Amino acid sequence: MLSVNTDECPQEDTAQARWERRSQRPLLVLAVAFAVAYAVPIVDDSTSPAVGRACQVVEWCVWGAFTADYLIRLRLAPERMAFVRTHWLDLCAVALPLLQPLRLLRLVSTLLLVGRRARMASQVRLTTYVAGAVLVLLVFGSLAVLSVERNAPEGNIRTLGDAMWWSFTTMTTVGYGDLAPTTGVGRLLAVGLMLSGIALLGVVTANIAAWFIARFEREDLEGQRQSQAIRALTQEVRALRAEVAELRQADAGSKELTTGLQGAGPHAGRLSPPR
Template sequence: MKQQSAQARWEQLTQRPLLALAVAFAVAYAVPIVDTTAGHSLTAVCTAVEWVVWAAFAADYLMRLAISRDRRRFVRTHWMDLCAVVLPILQPLRLLRMVSTLILVGRRARMASQIQLTTYVAGAVVGLLMFGSLAVLSVERDSPNGNIRTLGDAVWWSFTTMTTVGYGDHAPTTGLGRMIAVGLMLSGIALLGVVTANIATWFIARFEKDDVEERRQTEAIEALTAEVRALRAEVATLSGVPVVGVPEPVGDEVSR
C-alpha cells in the first residue's frame, strides 16, 4: 500500500513537468522542419532538447519501475514503454525518437486520473496530426517523385489519412513515408474506435438511467394501488358492508 501511494505521488508530482517537456519536444522537433533556413547550431540545440525530453520520460519509466511492488509484472504490463525507452538507444534516428516520445507521452497521460477520455482523444488527434505532418514532410520534401512539398500539403495529407478518406491527391513515395502513413492510418482507426465506443457507452448509460427511473415509477404506482385497495377494504369493514370483489383501481381513480 505504501509503495502504491508513493507511485501515485510520483505520478502526480511529475505530471505537469512531463507535459511541459512534451511541448518543448514538439517545438524542438518542428523548428528544423518548418524553418528550412535553420543553421547548424539551432538544429543541434533542437536535437539536444529532443534527447533531454526522451531521457526525462525514460527516467520516469525507470523511477516507476523502481517503486513498483511487482517489477516483473510492471515490465510485462508496460512492455510498450520499455520498447519506447530502448529503441532510440539502439537506433538513434530522429523519427524513432519522435515515435518513442509520443508513446511515452500517451502512456503517461492515460495514467492521469484528471485527464478525461474526451480530452485525451482530442490531444491524441492533434498530436498525431501535427507530428504526422512534420514527419512525412521531413522525409518527402526532398524526394524526387514526391508531391508533399509544403506544410499545408502535409497537414492535408495527414488529415485525410487519419480519417481513412485518402483522396489520393497527395501520397508518400518513399518507404519511410509509407511506414508513417501506415502508422497514421492505424492510429486514426484506433481513435475512431475509441470515440465510437465512448458515444455508445454514453447512450447505453442514458438508456439504463431512463429504465431505472421507469421501474421506480412503476413500483411507486403498484405500492399506491395496494394502499388504495387496503383502504377500501378497511372502509368497507368499518361501515358494515361486506367486502365482495373489491374492484381494481384504475389509473384515473388512483390519481383522484
C-alpha cells in the first residue's frame, strides 16, 4: 500500500517538483485532521449528530484537498499521460471514494495518498517508515474494525481496547482467536492486516539482513585494505633493506680503499731511482 524511496538524488527543479515540495507539509497536516475526524465518532459513539456531521465535512474537505492536489500535479506534469501511468495508484485512490461513499473507503484512499506523498520526502528512512506504517495500520485498523463490528449482532469486538488487541495479534500473525470479526467488511480488514503484517515483517527481516550483510562487507573491505597496506609496507621495508645493504656495501668498499691507501705510506706512488 505504501512505498518508500531512500534515493538521495536531488529532484528535478520543475513546476511539479516545486509544488510537491511546497504542498508536502500542508497535506500531512490535513491528513492528521482527517485522522482525528475519522476517529472521534468511532471512539466516542455517543457524540451528537452535529459533531458527526462536522467530522464528515472535515473528511470530505480533506479529501477534496487531496483530489485538487492530484489534479494540480497532473496539470503541471511535463507529460500527463506518463504521469497517469506512473501514478495510477494515486488515481485509483482519488476515484475510490466516488464509487461508494463509505467512510472506510475514504480512510483507505487517504492512507494511500499520504503514503505516496511521504515517498517523495528524501529525509524518510526505512526504519521510520516501517515504524510509521505499523502505527498507522494498528490504529486505523483498530478504528475501522471497531466501526463495523461494534454493532454486529454476533460481534465480540465492542471496545477500542478489544480492537487494538485484535489488530496487534492479527498484524503479528499470532491470532489467539479470542477476538474475531464476524462481518464481511471486518474479515476483509483482517485479511488486509494479515498481509500488511507479513509484508512489514518481511521488510524488517530484509532490512536487518541487509544491515548485517553491509556490515560484513565493510569489515571485509576494511580487512582487504589492511592486507593491502601490510603488503605495501612489506614491499617498502624490503626496498629499504636492499638500499641499506647497498649503502653498507658501498661504505665498506670506500673504507677498504681508504685503508689501502693509508697502508702504502707517503712514497707508495713514487718510482725507485735507477742504480
